[in-house]
Amino acid sequence: MTPDRHSETSSLSQTLRDIRLLYVRELRDALREKSIVINSLLLPMLMYPIMLWLMFTAMTFVQGQQDRFVSRVALQGLPADHGALRESLAEDGDGRFELQELADADAVDELIRAGELDLAVRAIDAAGSAADLEDNVAFELIYDASKDRSDTARNRFEDTLGDYRADWLENAAIERGVSRESWDLFSIKRRNTASSSDMGSFMLGMMVPLLTIIMIAVGCFYPAIDATAGERERSTWETLMTVSASRTSVVVAKYLYVATLGTAAGLINLFALTLSMGSILQPMLGDEASDLSFEMPLEALPLIGVSSLLLAFFVAAGMLLFASFARTFKEGQSMIGPFYLVCLLPPMLVNSPDLELTLGWALVPVANVALLIRGFFSGLYPWELIGVVFAVEIITIVLLLWLVRWVLSFENVLSGSYNGDLLKFLKSNLGRGKAHTVNGDSK
Amino acid sequence: MTLESTSSPTYDTATRAGSADLPVRVEGLRKTFYDEGRGEVHAVGGIDFHCNRGEIFGLLGANGAGKTTTLRMLSTILEPSEGDVWVEGNSVREAPEAVRRSLGFFSASTALYPRLTARETLEFFAGINRYPADRVKQRVGELIERFGITAFQDARVDKLSSGMKQKVSIARTLAHDPPILIFDEPTVGLDVLNALALVDNIRELRDEGKTLLFSTHIMSEAEKLCDRIAIIHGGKILTTGTLDELRQETGEHYLEEIFVHYVKDAEAATRELLEEREQRELEQFAGDGK
Structure with missing residues (x-):
């Protein structure tokens, strides 16, 4: 090795270069995998047109059956x-x-x-x-x-x-x-003070957070397993452990890759949903649908984008944490499954029109962002609470990533010799002080 | 010849004094695992050895002797329970990233990314192991030519035959031009022709001045390739030396016989120790009874 082999770049720029190389490798690898492209990109894009077509077909079929007899x-x-x-x-x-x-x-x-x-x-x-x-x-x-x-x-x-x-x-x-x-007594005349755009925003605010988080979770699901259990199954994990990048860089790159595909799925879904919402609701609401106009409020667009990004980064961190235990794709699916359902609970719980973002709700991950997005669609910008929500999400994400790094410092998880039982893992690595860890990063 | 025993490793002071120039230096290396069924398992029981620059150093042992665990500690995949390893002067405990930069690690369990092409694979591993960015393309070009990868350089790895994959794998190990190469049972699972090609590659690399650490349980491979051999058994190094030194020491000619000689001695010594301990315990028990 010649002395100029490793040019004297600062360690931060070197770390960033490592992360970029690892991230590009993950992404390039993933975009050549059919199941990842379908679940993370095509499904969020095509789900609503397909849903629309299915709904029309089903309604026409049922109507035809009823009219015939x-x-x-x-x-x-x-x-x-x-x-x-x-x-x-x-x-x-x-x-x-x-x-x-x-x-x-x-x-x-x-x-x-x-x-x-x-x-x-x-x-x-x-x-x-x-x-x-x-x-x-x-x-x-x-x-x-x-x-x-x-x-x-x-x-x-x-x-x-x-x-x-x-x-x-x-x-x-x-x-x-x-x-x-x-x-002709007691006639009724209605006057709605909400504009068609207000009504559309209200409907979008109710539906977008839940559907976005579903799509983000679908977008993160396969990449999270592919980046961990997939590597172990393909025997590339050990190859990766011998590269000179730090283990922290490896975790960060994998995380960014999962979050990128989750964000892509979420944002594609958001636009597809906004564009096709009117057509989807038309057959369900009949004449009332003509009172609705589904437009994305432009002034809220950056905040909605950042909030979706936060959701994607949270889901990616959580999924990576659970997937890091998995040795096989099947194990990955069964370990991430419960987290996926847990992610859906908060937006479902707060899906009542009367519920508003309070300090209490601002401390609950996922639910806080769901309420925030709903507010943005109705033109509500409670800046102090927005700050609290962003801080809570960022702290939770950092904590989850620290946990991923911690889990991957255990030799039995790293080498895949861990037996796949989460409780046994906690018991053997924490309870009896028999932890064998590999730092892998320079001190 | 340095004869190392587990209880008192004779890693001599002369070696230690000149250790600054040694590419690989292992001292008191120990690895203990916890296994649910077996309890504490001492996979490597306190070993010392070193490699000289430009030699092929062989770790010869049966399956389960501790070869792979040792090499995994050298490559920082595992952390030693005790002891340390210095690779090009960097400790695996203190500077694992610098250690990994100096190493190329090849084993049956270090597979290639199936969805990358051969060229992309080499570019990635050169870059991530910090080969100067402006020279990565040139380096990859050289490796592609050297290992005859040109015809399939743009094919995805999962479409390659096992022989082609092996070529890409060796080129991957060399991508960042490391001074030290570790080959952990590299011929396992290969057919005869591919195994022979690999052995030739290893010899060529030694001739280019690389330091190679080579583990195997195949005696003929060790005999043909290694400049010095360490016989490892039960996580302990029984002896280290050149083939001639081992022949002199044992009076045996073939490495197979030499290996059996040391292993039998070690097992006899272990048995003796166990019997002594058992006897002491029985006597102590009888004494307590009175």
């Missing part, structure tokens, strides 16, 4: 004055009803349970009713709610009966000298 209805004891109801059922424009005459009126329940009849409508004398109108009649609907077909028949009949009742009441009112205009 005819409801078999038996009318019993309908007074002659209400013959028009029978006619409106028989002459239904869409042919949705088939009226049946029953030979044995007592066999109604059996026929419905057997699926031979969907609905029986029995007119009952309404003489005892408080409504003081002639020809008043009550209806008993006999159906089987456990059968979709029978339940649909009931819904259809109630709609038809509702229309018939409104016509009948209107005619009765006119006969009694009440004009159509004076009949």
Whole structure:
């Protein structure tokens, strides 16, 4: 080795160079792995268009199925004055009803349970009713709610009966000298003070944090396992341990790699979600969807971006910690799985519209950022709490990374001879003072 | 010849005095593991040896003798329980990064990144082991030519045959031009032709002035390659010397016979020690009974 082999660069710039080399190697390696590209990049990008397509297909299919079948209805004891109801059922424009005459009126329940009849409508004398109108009649609907077909028949009949009742009441009112205009009582006019953009922001604020963290977690999942258990399975771990970069640099590079793919997944998902939210909600909300406008509030964009970044860096650190114990991909999946679910809990807990970011919530990782992002969508910027949230997240991330470095200093974890049982690991390495550690970094 | 026993290692003062120039110096190296089933396992029981510049130093021992654990401590993968190793004057305890910079480590468990190409692999390992950045391309070019990698330099490692992978692996070990190379059972799992090619490579590297530490359980390999040999058994070095010195010492000709000679002696000594201890304990027990 010649003296100029290792030029006298400062140790910090050398460390940064090491981290860059290791990071680029991890990333290059990962982007050639199909499962990582699919889960971390393609899934967040394509999930919503695919979801949209699936939703439309499913709704069209269900609607088509429902429209196709005819409801078999038996009318019993309908007074002659209400013959028009029978006619409106028989002459239904869409042919949705088939009226049946029953030979044995007592066999109604059996026929419905057997699926031979969907609905029986029995007119009952309404003489005892408080409504003081002639020809008043009550209806008993006999159906089987456990059968979709029978339940649909009931819904259809109630709609038809509702229309018939409104016509009948209107005619009765006119006969009694009440004009159509004076009949129109207690009308409702709505005025929403929130703009369509406000409404859209509210909806986005409720949905974005949860969906973003799901996508970030999906984005981090495979890279975290690939960077730890994957290396052990491919027997490249020992090769890596012989390079002259410090172990801390190795951990930092792996962490940055996992966080990069988590961030990419989160941000891609955020944009895909914002762009496709309107189309997704349209079929679910019907006319109400036209009152919504889904736009990303531009002034909040940097803060939303930084918050998503914090989430990604937190999830990456947590996943790397659990994955560092794993010797195989399968072990990695089972070790990260519970952490993934734990990450989803806080945003689900705070997903109530009444809940606001308080100092207490600001101290809870993940939940604090979820509430913060929701606030940003509604134009809320509580700067002091934002500072607390950022500080809490950064401290938690540093702590998690310190734990990763600590776990990877144990020889049995490093060499993969550790038996995969987390409790046994803690017991043997902490409880009985039998820890064998490798520092691996210069003192 | 330096005959080292475990109880009182005779790592002579002359060696210690000239130790500043020794590329590898091992003193009182000990490694104890804790195993759930077996309790404390003394994988390496306090060994001393050194390597001279430009020689092939062989660690010869049966499976489980402590060769790999020793070499892993030398390469800083494991930390010694006791003792220390100096590589080019740097302690594995105090300056592990500097130690790793001076070393190239090759073993069956140091695989290559399957999704990188051969060229990318060499560039990465040269860079990360701090070969001057402005000369990495040139160095990689030289290695590609030397090991006949040109035809598949841009192919991903996972698409290469085992012979091609072996070439890339050796080139990877040499990427940062380290003065000391460790080969831990390098021929395990290789077919005859690849094993012979590897042995030739090792010899060439020695001729270029590299210091090589070579562990094996295959006697013929050690016989052909090593300038000096240390016989290791039960985590202890039984003897160290050139092949001629070992022949003189034992009166045996073949390394296989020499190896058996030392191992039998060591086992007999161990048995004797155990019997003595057992006898003492029995006598003590009988004395207490009175």
